[in-house]
Amino acid sequence: MSGAVAARSGRLARVRKAMADRGVDALLLSLGADLPWLSGYEAMPLERLTMLVVPVDAQATMVVPRLEAPRVELDDAIFDLRPWAEHEDPVAIVAGLVGDRSSLAVSDRAWATFVLALQRCMPAASWRVSSEVTGPLRAVKDAAEVEALATASAAADRVAADLLGGAIPLIGRSEREVSEDIGRRLVAQGHDRVNFAIVGSGPNSASPHHEPGARRIGPGEAVVCDFGGTYAGYCSDTTRTVWTGGDPDPAFAELYRVLQEAQAASVAAATVGTACEAVDSAARGPIEAAGYGDAFIHRTGHGIGLEEHEDPYIVAGNATALQPGHAFSVEPGIYLAGRFGARIEDIVVAAEAGPRPLNVSSHDLTVVD
Ligand code: ZN
Ligand code: ZN
Ligand code: ZN
Numbered sequence: 001m002s003g004a005v006a007a008r009s010g011r012l013a014r015v016r017k018a019m020a021d022r023g024v025d026a027l028l029l030s031l032g033a034d035l036p037w038l039s040g041y042e043a044m045p046l047e048r049l050t051m052l053v054v055p056v057d058a059q060a061t062m063v064v065p066r067l068e069a070p071r072v073e074l075d076d077a078i079f080d081l082r083p084w085a086e087h088e089d090p091v092a093i094v095a096g097l098v099g100d101r102s103s104l105a106v107s108d109r110a111w112a113t114f115v116l117a118l119q120r121c122m123p124a125a126s127w128r129v130s131s132e133v134t135g136p137l138r139a140v141k142d143a144a145e146v147e148a149l150a151t152a153s154a155a156a157d158r159v160a161a162d163l164l165g166g167a168i169p170l171i172g173r174s175e176r177e178v179s180e181d182i183g184r185r186l187v188a189q190g191h192d193r194v195n196f197a198i199v200g201s202g203p204n205s206a207s208p209h210h211e212p213g214a215r216r217i218g219p220g221e222a223v224v225c226d227f228g229g230t231y232a233g234y235c236s237d238t239t240r241t242v243w244t245g246g247d248p249d250p251a252f253a254e255l256y257r258v259l260q261e262a263q264a265a266s267v268a269a270a271t272v273g274t275a276c277e278a279v280d281s282a283a284r285g286p287i288e289a290a291g292y293g294d295a296f297i298h299r300t301g302h303g304i305g306l307e308e309h310e311d312p313y314i315v316a317g318n319a320t321a322l323q324p325g326h327a328f329s330v331e332p333g334i335y336l337a338g339r340f341g342a343r344i345e346d347i348v349v350a351a352e353a354g355p356r357p358l359n360v361s362s363h364d365l366t367v368v369d
Contacts, residue, residue: 019056024103024104026097030051062080064081069081091121104122105132150349155186156237175204175215182197196227199223217244220243221243222342224239258287258334260363266301272351276322279301280300304327329347346359
């Protein structure tokens, strides 16, 4: 067995135990990251159904369109393959594999077309989302996954270093041009694809998910750059905020000082056993104390792995205690509408030895042209 197959069969064993604990009789995985996490195969988002049927008490079966079956690496230690021909009804095939099992969990990202058809076919079944089973398991990364995240983060850090070092010109370019430049560099540094490259300049820096547009960046502005991609299956995500052209506005420098302190406090708080919501409040405390509480308008972070956003969420109300292998962003921000904003984001992994930041490019307020 290869290392990857051994990892997946370990995951399958943990999934079956979680299913048993939660009273789930069968797990039905289609689109979304649960399927590649468990099987190594990513379904095409098409009108032809792909679904891995995992009964709690029997061998798993991958129901896949016949024309896509050659792409599936068959590992019969983990699952059987049931290719379906164009004249067959895949929903009926799935229902046949489910049999009289009635407590079902289906991919959060499965298309409604298929979920509704499955429900019509199995009217006695009860339904919930698969993340109830897989979310807490996927959130805990094994050593190979942590290294994959570290590799992705290091590649994003090289782009952040370009930004902070002035290799990515800002003044005189549009946000869109800078965003495209960052995207090209993410790929040049080894990413398979760019997931996003937010560039918010001047007043747009106060809009956390600003869509980079035609606005030309001038001197004397804050610029928030938040970017990430997928590298060998795992995601990167980092944010750095810079000032353009000369000494920062003193009000911005003060805001940034508070943010930098809050971000560092939050990373330091992310020790094993600490509740996710306490990591959030560690960021929120210094920001509120400085009078910017109303300007920190989002949660502190999100888990990251095969998906850009996944469990665990670093947010008020999430009492989940951090475990070794939890990987998540710490990304507080302060946004003053109409003026400027800033965000600092690192990916952090919880470990027995203490929080391990995977992004290590400078946090200091940097002036670039
Ligand atoms: Zn975001
Ligand atoms: Zn981000
Ligand atoms: Zn993020």
